[in-house]
Amino acid sequence: MSAPAPIQRVEIELGERSYSILIGQGLLSDPQSYDGLPAATSALIVTNTAVGPLYAEALRARLVSRHASVNVLELPDGERHKDWATLNLIFDALLGRASDRKCVLYALGGGVVGDMTGFAAACYMRGVPFVQVPTTLLAQVDSSVGGKTAINHPLGKNMIGAFYQPQRVLCDLDTLRTLPPRELSAGLAEVIKYGPIHDMAFLDWIESNLPALMGRDPAALAYAVRRSCEIKAMVVGQDERESGLRAILNFGHTFGHAIESGLGYGEWLHGEAVGCGMVMAARLSQRLGGVDAAFVDRLTRLVEAAGLPVSAPALGTQRYLDLMRVDKKSEAGEIRFVLIEAPGRAVMRPAPDALVREVLAESCS
Ligand code: NAD
Ligand code: GLY
Numbered sequence: 001m002s003a004p005a006p007i008q009r010v011e012i013e014l015g016e017r018s019y020s021i022l023i024g025q026g027l028l029s030d031p032q033s034y035d036g037l038p039a040a041t042s043a044l045i046v047t048n049t050a051v052g053p054l055y056a057e058a059l060r061a062r063l064v065s066r067h068a069s070v071n072v073l074e075l076p077d078g079e080r081h082k083d084w085a086t087l088n089l090i091f092d093a094l095l096g097r098a099s100d101r102k103c104v105l106y107a108l109g110g111g112v113v114g115d116m117t118g119f120a121a122a123c124y125m126r127g128v129p130f131v132q133v134p135t136t137l138l139a140q141v142d143s144s145v146g147g148k149t150a151i152n153h154p155l156g157k158n159m160i161g162a163f164y165q166p167q168r169v170l171c172d173l174d175t176l177r178t179l180p181p182r183e184l185s186a187g188l189a190e191v192i193k194y195g196p197i198h199d200m201a202f203l204d205w206i207e208s209n210l211p212a213l214m215g216r217d218p219a220a221l222a223y224a225v226r227r228s229c230e231i232k233a234m235v236v237g238q239d240e241r242e243s244g245l246r247a248i249l250n251f252g253h254t255f256g257h258a259i260e261s262g263l264g265y266g267e268w269l270h271g272e273a274v275g276c277g278m279v280m281a282a283r284l285s286q287r288l289g290g291v292d293a294a295f296v297d298r299l300t301r302l303v304e305a306a307g308l309p310v311s312a313p314a315l316g317t318q319r320y321l322d323l324m325r326v327d328k329k330s331e332a333g334e335i336r337f338v339l340i341e342a343p344g345r346a347v348m349r350p351a352p353d354a355l356v357r358e359v360l361a362e363s364c365s
Contacts, residue, residue: 007032008222010229012145013237017165021145021229023222027172028058028133034066037167038129040104042097043067046090046117047108048077051135054178059108059133067104071097075113079266082112082152084160090120104129104167110136110183111143111270115158118149122164132166135175137187137221138271141194141228142249144169146236152265156326157257163241171229173221181214185307186271188213189252191224192302193278194231196295197248197338197346202227203302210305247329248346251338252278255312255363258323262315275308276363283359284351285340295343311365320360321353 007024027033043063047056052074063070073093075086094103107117107130114132121130132144150161176184188206191213195203205223206213212220232249239245256277259268268276282296304310315323321335329336334350341347 008226010226010233012165012233014165014240017147017240019166019168021169021171021233023140023171023173023225023229025172025174025218027170028055028175029062031062033168033170034062037066037131038104040067040129041102042069042071042099043104043106044090044093044097044099045070045072045106045108046075046093046113046120047072048075048113050077051109051113055108055133055135055175059106063106069097075116077112079112079152079260079270080264082116082150082265084151087116087120087151090117091124094120094124099124099128101125101128104131106131106133107144107166108133108135109139110134111139114139114144115148115150115161118147118164118166119151119161122149122162127164129167130164132169134169134171136179136183137176137225138183138190139187140171140173140176140225141187142190142232144171145229145232146246146249147240152261155261157261157265159326159328169229171225173218173225176216176221181307182269183271184214184216186269186275188306189271189275189278189303189308191228192299192306193249193251193274194228196278196282196299196340196343197251198231198235198344199227200344202231207302210302214307244348247336247348248338250329251340251346252276252281254324254327254329254335254337255280255320257327258315258320259312261326262319262323263313268309268313272308275303275306276310276312279303279310280312280359280363281337281339283362284337284355287355287358288339288351290339290341291343295340312360312363314364317357317360321356324356
């Protein structure tokens, strides 16, 4: 067995809302992971029925010396439960134990648990601290970082939420060992994303190291998580509330969200929809002159090699257009896409309907 990868730290610089992301093996049970976190009386570990049995006890055992009471709440598992009813279970658990402002929430799970727990923390008593303990690759490289919290609405994904930053993010790479392969691939979509939008050298690295990443090599995973978090930290540090730059992190998401909500949440994984959506957004970028056919081919091959779909479901052109209008980037009904204006540089802009229709025709199977 190789030696554990050394613990790495990435800082999110947001003034008084700054925090650290720790990346390494064995973090869950390492007391240092928790140094400096709020001295709360009670802690609620929010997890789900799949992750709780695997990791909640290790986290609980570490937290009992820090808090007078530590409880675990297991939510139902899956994107289709990212809704009001499930969110309410967190409030029920907090109010049922008469938790006061001196409580802290731990989000132990993937992006669904993280987004819901963060939103609950933002709302409970108008804001209590929370810590992200992401256990999927997707959550470690993206969703646990940057303070976007939300639930879905039947009419649109992540439409109800808040910007609310965690106190810390603990990316324990050991938890990725139990992640199903399909979920690992979904996470790779969000890793690949950082290449076209910001760092083509990172895209080169991902291409060369894809077998190691898919084989869950800890050193490769550590680098992928660190570099992704560095890029996300840079973007969020400049534009926390997405008044401009932060939108680039949504490359592939306009098409992707339409796929997810059009098929019904949970049919395709978020990362799968983003993977296919990136290929579609690259095709649109090519039609607008930002990239050439070789770039689109290269991205398509990488997305496919990562185990992600590159053909979109045939929802119908008009349905795609309707779904994409219900997107937080839309303005006055005009769809705005994140497009590549040159390899490694993204921009948000509208696109002519005719070109979008061409891309849909080319991409849907
Ligand atoms: P997820 O939270 O549904 O987790 C995927 C599956 O893996 C679930 O079944 C989960 O129970 C299971 N799982 C989690 N960790 C595991 C582990 N270590 N071992 C075994 N099984 C494990 O999905 P996700 O891909 O992590 O997150 C997707 C969500 O994140 C979407 O709702 C998306 O909208 C959101 N998201 C948010 C942001 C943000 O900035 N807030 C960014 C990207 C995505
Ligand atoms: N995942 C997109 C963002 O955090 O802005």
